[in-house]
Amino acid sequence: MNIQKNSKDKIGFQKLIAFLGILLFIGKIVAWKLTNSDAVFSDAMESIVNVISAFMGLYSLYLAAKPKDEDHPYGHGKVEFVTSGIEGALIAMAGIMIIYEGIDSLIVGKVLNKLDLGIWIIAATAIINYLLGYISINKGKKENSLVLISSGKHLQSDTMTTLGVVVSLIIVYFTKIYWLDSAVALIFGVYIIFVGYKIVRKSLSGIMDEQDPELLNQIIKILEANRQIEWIDVHNMKIQQFGSSLHIDAHITLPWYYPLRDAHKEMEKMIVLLAKKINRSIEFNFHMDDCKPTSCSLCQIKDCPVREKEFVKRVQWTPENVTNVEKHSLE
Numbered sequence: 001m002n003i004q005k006n007s008k009d010k011i012g013f014q015k016l017i018a019f020l021g022i023l024l025f026i027g028k029i030v031a032w033k034l035t036n037s038d039a040v041f042s043d044a045m046e047s048i049v050n051v052i053s054a055f056m057g058l059y060s061l062y063l064a065a066k067p068k069d070e071d072h073p074y075g076h077g078k079v080e081f082v083t084s085g086i087e088g089a090l091i092a093m094a095g096i097m098i099i100y101e102g103i104d105s106l107i108v109g110k111v112l113n114k115l116d117l118g119i120w121i122i123a124a125t126a127i128i129n130y131l132l133g134y135i136s137i138n139k140g141k142k143e144n145s146l147v148l149i150s151s152g153k154h155l156q157s158d159t160m161t162t163l164g165v166v167v168s169l170i171i172v173y174f175t176k177i178y179w180l181d182s183a184v185a186l187i188f189g190v191y192i193i194f195v196g197y198k199i200v201r202k203s204l205s206g207i208m209d210e211q212d213p214e215l216l217n218q219i220i221k222i223l224e225a226n227r228q229i230e231w232i233d234v235h236n237m238k239i240q241q242f243g244s245s246l247h248i249d250a251h252i253t254l255p256w257y258y259p260l261r262d263a264h265k266e267m268e269k270m271i272v273l274l275a276k277k278i279n280r281s282i283e284f285n286f287h288m289d290d291c292k293p294t295s296c297s298l299c300q301i302k303d304c305p306v307r308e309k310e311f312v313k314r315v316q317w318t319p320e321n322v323t324n325v326e327k328h329s330l331e
Contacts, residue, residue: 002044007099007156008127008182011058011062011135011147013135013136013139013148014058014148014151015058015322016132017054017132017136017151017155018051018054018055018058020128021047021050021051021133022055024047024050024125024128024129025044025047025048025050025051026122027124027125028040028043028044028047028121028122029044030121031044031118031121031122031125032044032079032116032118032122034113034114034117034118035112035113035114035117035118035169036110036111036112036113037110037112037165037169038100038101038102038104038105038110038124038180038185039102039105039164039165039168039169039179039180039181040051040118040165040183042097042101042102042165042167042185042189043098043103043122043161043162043165045094045097045098045101046094046097046098046158046161046192047125047158048153049087049093049094049154050155050158051089051091052090054151056083056086057101059083061165061278062184063065064293065163065258067146073225076159078251080206081203081204081206082203083201084150084202084203084206085199085200085203085204085207086200087150087151087154087199087231088195088196088197088199088200088201088202088203089148089196089200090195090196091154091157091192091195091196091199091313092192092193092196092197092200093196093242094196095190095191095192095193095194095196096189096193097189098161098185098186098189098192099185099186099189099190099193100183100186102182102183102186102188102189103177103182104224105181105182105185106182106183109179110174110178110181111178112169112178112181115169115172115173116173118169119169119173121137121164122162122169123162123163123166125162126159126162126163126166129155129156129162130155130156130158130159131160132152132155133151133152133153133154133155133156133159134156135152136148136149136151136152136155137149137152137156138152139152140152142165148184150199153195153198153199153246154195154199157191157192157195157196157224160188160191160192161185161189161191161192164185164187165181165184165185165188166182167184168180168181168183168184168185169181172193182203193239196242202331203259204220206241211239211323212239212241213319215239215241215246215318216237216239216323217319217324218278219237219239219248219274219278220317220318220319220322221269222273222274222277222278223273223274223317223322224317226273227275227317228269229296229300229301230254230255230258230266230301231252231253231254231266231270231314232253232255232291232295232298232299232328233253233295233315233321233327233328234250234251234252234270234317234322235250235251235253235318235321235322235323235324235325235326235327235328236249236250236251236287236323236324237249237250237251237290237323238250238323244304244322245280245281245282245283246278246280246281246282246283247282247283247284247285248274248282248283248284248285248286248289249285249286249287250284250285250286250322251286251287251288251289251327251329252266252267252270252286252287252288252289253289253291253295253328254266254267254288254289254291254292255291255299256290256291256292256306257302257305257306263288264288267286267288270286271284271286282296282323287328291310291327292327293309294327294329294330294331295328295329296308296309296310296311297310297311297313297330297331298311298312298315298328298329298330299311299312300314312330313330315328315330
């Protein structure tokens with residue numbers, strides 16, 4: 001199986017996340033046994049989700065790195081959206097579990113032990129989690145990997161929970177007000193549910209090929225800034241994401257009298273431009289359209305030998321007209 005270098009890097013980093021996740025989970029279990037804190041227990045249970053998600057992310061990166069085959073002509077990149085969605089759901093479930101444990105503790109009540117040692121252990125796991133999450137998010141953005149970004153956000157959301165636990169343990173240690181431990185856990189349980197929802201929402205948008213306004217604007221700005229007068233218009237543009245790869249469909253309107261070879265060269269110019277400016281693997285499916293008399297009023301070719309109407313004005317390319325099915329027209 002052919003796996004590109006950047007895919008190997010992502011897989012290697014995800015292995016590190018999985019390994020450290022196991023170690024951090026063990027550390028939190030030790031802290032729970034020492035303190036008897038329900039908040040620490042909830043934080044430890046949330047770490048189980050970290051470990052499961054890390055291994056799911058590892059599998060999805062491995063699968064997404066596989067080349068196209070007969071059964072998957074667009075590759076396997078969509079699996080990243082699926083596993084990321086499951087991870088988001090697990091995060092939300094962990095938040096619900098934390099809320100449940102917090103309410104139970106408020107009702108039943110508990111006495112905590114060895115809080116000083118527990119605070120140091122939990123604080124250390126928080127620092128490691130945050131740094132690992134920060135690195136994972138930056139690496140994911142750089143390599144356009146939803147899995148690494150989701151893993152990083154999950155780790156950082158776990159950090160927020162852990163910090164809440166640390167704060168509550170410190171307060172309880174000095175005040176002996178034990179119910180504060182559970183109250184703080186409730187607050188961060190709600191926060192974790194919100195983080196999980198956002199990850200699930202983003203994953204579903206990728207699975208359903210929902211338009212990414214930021215990505216579309218980036219592509220249109222590149223085309224507008226480097227626009228050639230021969231490119232009369234670009235329309236019916238659609239963008240699909242497959243993991244870190246893109247598939248772009250579009251129609252480009254060119255002078256109808258151009259020989260096929262010349263028209264193809266103009267289309268290739270646009271493809272090469274986007275391939276160079278966008279730091280992602282891209283598959284293009286461009287269609288060449290011939291210009292119509294209605295195109296004359298916006299065509300900027302001054303020496304056009306077959307012009308039927310006077311040039312009126314240059315139409316700026318926008319998300320609205322570039323994604324429109326019809327050719328651009330002033331009529």
